[in-house]
Amino acid sequence: MDCRADFRQLTAPFYFVCSLWSFPNCRYQQPDCEATVETKLVTTIIADISDSTPFYEAMGDDQAQELIQLELGRLRDVLLGYGGVPVGQKGDDVLCYFYDPEAAIQSVLEMIQKPPGTLLSVHAGVHQGPVVVGDNGIFGETVNLTARLAAAANPGEACVSDSVAKDLSTETKMLLTTIGSLRLKGVSEPVKAYSVVASNGGLNTVMHVPTQTAGSYSEGHHSENFALILYYDDRMWRCREGGELKIGRSGQCDVILPQPWVSRLHAVLSMKAGKLMLADRSSSGTYVQVENAREVQLKRESVMLADSGLISPALPILHTDARPLEFEVVRR
Numbered sequence: 001m002d003c004r005a006d007f008r009q010l011t012a013p014f015y016f017v018c019s020l021w022s023f024p025n026c027r028y029q030q031p032d033c034e035a036t037v038e039t040k041l042v043t044t045i046i047a048d049i050s051d052s053t054p055f056y057e058a059m060g061d062d063q064a065q066e067l068i069q070l071e072l073g074r075l076r077d078v079l080l081g082y083g084g085v086p087v088g089q090k091g092d093d094v095l096c097y098f099y100d101p102e103a104a105i106q107s108v109l110e111m112i113q114k115p116p117g118t119l120l121s122v123h124a125g126v127h128q129g130p131v132v133v134g135d136n137g138i139f140g141e142t143v144n145l146t147a148r149l150a151a152a153a154n155p156g157e158a159c160v161s162d163s164v165a166k167d168l169s170t171e172t173k174m175l176l177t178t179i180g181s182l183r184l185k186g187v188s189e190p191v192k193a194y195s196v197v198a199s200n201g202g203l204n205t206v207m208h209v210p211t212q213t214a215g216s217y218s219e220g221h222h223s224e225n226f227a228l229i230l231y232y233d234d235r236m237w238r239c240r241e242g243g244e245l246k247i248g249r250s251g252q253c254d255v256i257l258p259q260p261w262v263s264r265l266h267a268v269l270s271m272k273a274g275k276l277m278l279a280d281r282s283s284s285g286t287y288v289q290v291e292n293a294r295e296v297q298l299k300r301e302s303v304m305l306a307d308s309g310l311i312s313p314a315l316p317i318l319h320t321d322a323r324p325l326e327f328e329v330v331r332r
Contacts, residue, residue, distance in 0.1 A: 048093035050155035082107035124158040125149030148184040162192035244270035
């Protein structure tokens with residue numbers, strides 16, 4: 001039997017990680033044909049450090065790496081304390097699995113909670129399904145989907161799939177907030193997901209380092225011919241190349257909306273390489289309409305905007321309680 005061909009048929013597409021202790025420097029690979037493998041139903045977690053790139057830029061590689069390794073060590077200690085099995089590390093994230101979904105949720109709650117004095121924040125994805133467990137790691141579509149859920153999470157938040165939620169106790173389910181069906185990259189069908197956030201509300205865990213602000217200006221940039229102007233009530237905000245505007249209920253946002261249906265961090269507008277992007281980061285979605293085009297709803301998705309239009313957090317633009325923001329992209 002050609003076990004490699006049989007392996008490829010079983011695992012495509014797959015996300016494979018190596019044992020942290022046995023193979024600390026390796027990446028994705030096929031296991032040896034002699035390796036022992038078995039399929040198990042587990043709850044997988046991928047916990048990732050948020051906003052690490054500007055952290056490296058602000059502090060330098062050596063100091064940033066030292067602090068990141070300390071935080072990764074904390075994440076591993078947390079998951080071990082709840083009975084998790086650490087599998088490996090890729091970049092600034094940690095992958096592990098649990099046999100008990102309740103323990104997985106308790107673990108991820110502590111992972112995303114920022115301890116006093118910690119500069120870094122963490123986001124995570126949690127999913128349950130079959131994985132192939134080998135001598136050197138785990139692989140399978142379950143881990144792929146866990147990674148996609150992690151990518152959809154905000155700092156201080158974990159995105160949890162319905163496959164995990166349905167096996168939780170009533171008490172633990174009360175910690176979850178429904179996001180709805182997410183269309184995740186590389187996943188053919190929408191995934192019903194939930195949000196669980198750190199006790200400080202999630203947004204407070206965002207690491208603040210010196211970066212170019214929404215109102216800053218860099219002379220000579222090729223894309224500085226465009227700027228975004230955002231209007232709400234009698235106020236106006238301007239976002240230039242390299243900047244961003246955070247929209248939400250939190251006092252840490254640039255555009256603060258007091259309505260109770262608005263998430264603490266609801267959406268982010270950013271301008272990069274002359275492109276205006278709107279990214280929904282909420283649990284209730286963001287509605288957007290560009291000029292005379294039809295209205296669309298975003299759920300943990302991003303869209304490129306052009307010309308002018310309306311943005312409405314949580315509520316359809318024509319809803320009687322909606323108070324949309326107006327935007328326009330202008331040539332300066």
